[in-house]
Amino acid sequence: MPEQLTSDLLNSIPLPGFERTLGELRLVKSVSLNDRGVCEVSLELPVPGYPHQEKLEQSIREKIASVDGAPDEIAITCSLNVKGPESGASVGLRVKNVVAVGSGKGGVGKSTVAASLAYGLSSMGAKVGLLDADVYGPSIPHMLGATGKPEVREHLNTDGSVIQRIHPVQHDGLAVMSIGFLVAEENAVIWRGPMLHKLLTQFISETEWGELDYLIVDMPPGTGDVALTLSQMMSLAGAIVVCTPQKVALLDAVKAIAMYQQVKIPILGMVENMTGDLFGKGGARATAAEKGIPFLGEISSDPAIRIQGDESRLGELFKQESAARTNLLELCSNVAMEIARQYLAKPQAPTLEILQ
Ligand SMILES: Nc1ncnc2c1ncn2[C@@H]1O[C@H](COP(=O)(O)OP(=O)(O)OP(=O)(O)O)[C@@H](O)[C@H]1O
Ligand SMILES: [Mg+2]
Structure with a gap:
């Protein structure tokens, strides 16, 4: 796996709809290469029904593709981790x-x-x-x-x-x-x-x-x-x-x-x-x-x-x-x-x- 393929690579990507990056919100859980050569990205989304998910995934794919020797296949999985002021x-x-x-x-x-x-x-x-x-x-x-x-x-x-x-x-x-x-x-x-x-x-x-x-x-x-x-x-x-x-x-x-x-x-x-x-x-x-x-x-x-x-x-x-x-x-x-x-x-x- 190319050296640059880590969470750091994705941390500077802005989260559409917010004035924050993925890194600032710690949304990238992991980036790894599986044994079939697929780059697996695990992400957390801060809101349910996030309306810009497609746009975000596109930015991630482009960023990974820009790395020399990056795999052609990228699999992104998203889980939900709602943010909030812990009201109670x-x-x-x-x-x-x-x-x-x-x-x-x-x-x-x-x-x-x-x-x-x-x-x-x-x-x-x-x-x-x-x-x-x-x-x-x-x-x-x-x-x-x-x-x-x-x-x-x-x-x-x-x-x-x-x-x-x-x-x-x-x-x-x-x-x-x-x-x-x-x-x-x-x-x-x-x-x-x-x-x-x-x-x-x-x-x-x-x-x-x-x-x-x-x-x-x-x-x-x-x-x-x-x-x-x-x-x-x-x-x-x-x-x-x-x-x-x-x-x-x-x-x-x-x-x-x-x-x-x-x-x-x-x-x-x-x-x-x-x-x-x-x-x-x-x-x-x-x-x-x-x-x-x-x-x-x-x-x-x-x-x-x-x-x-x-x-x-x-x-x-x-x-x-x-x-x-x-x-x-x-x-x-x-x-x-x-x-x-x-x-x-x-x-x-x-x-x-x-x-x-
Ligand atoms: N978008 C809508 N289209 C059709 N009917 C609606 C719509 N929204 C609410 N209603 C109907 O209007 C009535 C009043 O709605 P609801 O009980 O939700 O109001 P409320 O503001 O909570 O009332 P209250 O002040 O009595 O608590 C209900 O019969 C409800 O089914
Ligand atoms: Mg009511």
């Missing part, structure tokens, strides 16, 4: 990115977007949890068709003491937690502020979420209480603000953005939902541009989305090809890219410079 570290969670999905107005599709992000990111290979923080109107169990009860199990602490941990419901490969699993749907629950705070705290720090790349939080409409509790507990990867294209929804979305900014949760961007004939199109993109925040995509108004959600089988949207699936997966990929972009732009994000 301060409360003992092993979750890389906690992402809030909120809006100013009710009924614009927060729960649909939150659940779709969970399914979509999971179908792209990420480990995902879904927390229904809408304790007044929990809709996640119904939308997913998830049943069962979170179990309380005893765990042994490192110091030998026994603690009780709540285990989320596992559904379609997602870890799911909702007050809807504990209280019958038709029973309205009146939660006072401190109880709400305590319940959310339990759902986060006393729950055994396991190792997750993303914990998606379906936020209740309006109020800033839940956002405040979350922001006090951990450093979120950010919040996504969902709105529909009408003027009133956009005005409320602007208020929601201000609310997140006030509690110091970074804004990942805006999503326009139910784009189409009925409500119009493009309002959220324009508002995002005005506010100087990213626009993450639009979801068409699509009866398939409503029907699958209403009939407790939202996950089926991700099982076969459809316009809705393509639409939602593109949104997931945009969201994953934006999360990684914002994280990697922060000064504390890891680089290899110290080692080079």
Whole structure:
């Protein structure tokens, strides 16, 4: 094997979509020659559904081909290693990115977007949890068709003491937690502020979420209480603000953005939902541009989305090809890219410079 064929050769290649090189992000795991003379490259990608994979692989092939005596055949394998601020570290969670999905107005599709992000990111290979923080109107169990009860199990602490941990419901490969699993749907629950705070705290720090790349939080409409509790507990990867294209929804979305900014949760961007004939199109993109925040995509108004959600089988949207699936997966990929972009732009994000 030519001497230059090592990870170092590839470390200077820029990662498309980010202002970082493969070396800075330690994405090249190995470069070797197998016994059939094939150059094998093992790579880690920092986001699921990475949209520039082909372009990156092309740059790698060109770089290897530029080496004298390089083999003709190159095999690249990619695995996923999601990057993130380890949002839950301060409360003992092993979750890389906690992402809030909120809006100013009710009924614009927060729960649909939150659940779709969970399914979509999971179908792209990420480990995902879904927390229904809408304790007044929990809709996640119904939308997913998830049943069962979170179990309380005893765990042994490192110091030998026994603690009780709540285990989320596992559904379609997602870890799911909702007050809807504990209280019958038709029973309205009146939660006072401190109880709400305590319940959310339990759902986060006393729950055994396991190792997750993303914990998606379906936020209740309006109020800033839940956002405040979350922001006090951990450093979120950010919040996504969902709105529909009408003027009133956009005005409320602007208020929601201000609310997140006030509690110091970074804004990942805006999503326009139910784009189409009925409500119009493009309002959220324009508002995002005005506010100087990213626009993450639009979801068409699509009866398939409503029907699958209403009939407790939202996950089926991700099982076969459809316009809705393509639409939602593109949104997931945009969201994953934006999360990684914002994280990697922060000064504390890891680089290899110290080692080079
Ligand atoms: N893109 C879409 N196309 C068609 N129907 C949709 C779309 N997005 C959401 N819906 C439907 O709109 C209704 C409201 O959606 P959803 O429950 O997700 O909103 P929400 O913002 O979470 O509401 P709430 O404020 O009550 O929590 C549901 O019936 C859902 O199926
Ligand atoms: Mg909802």
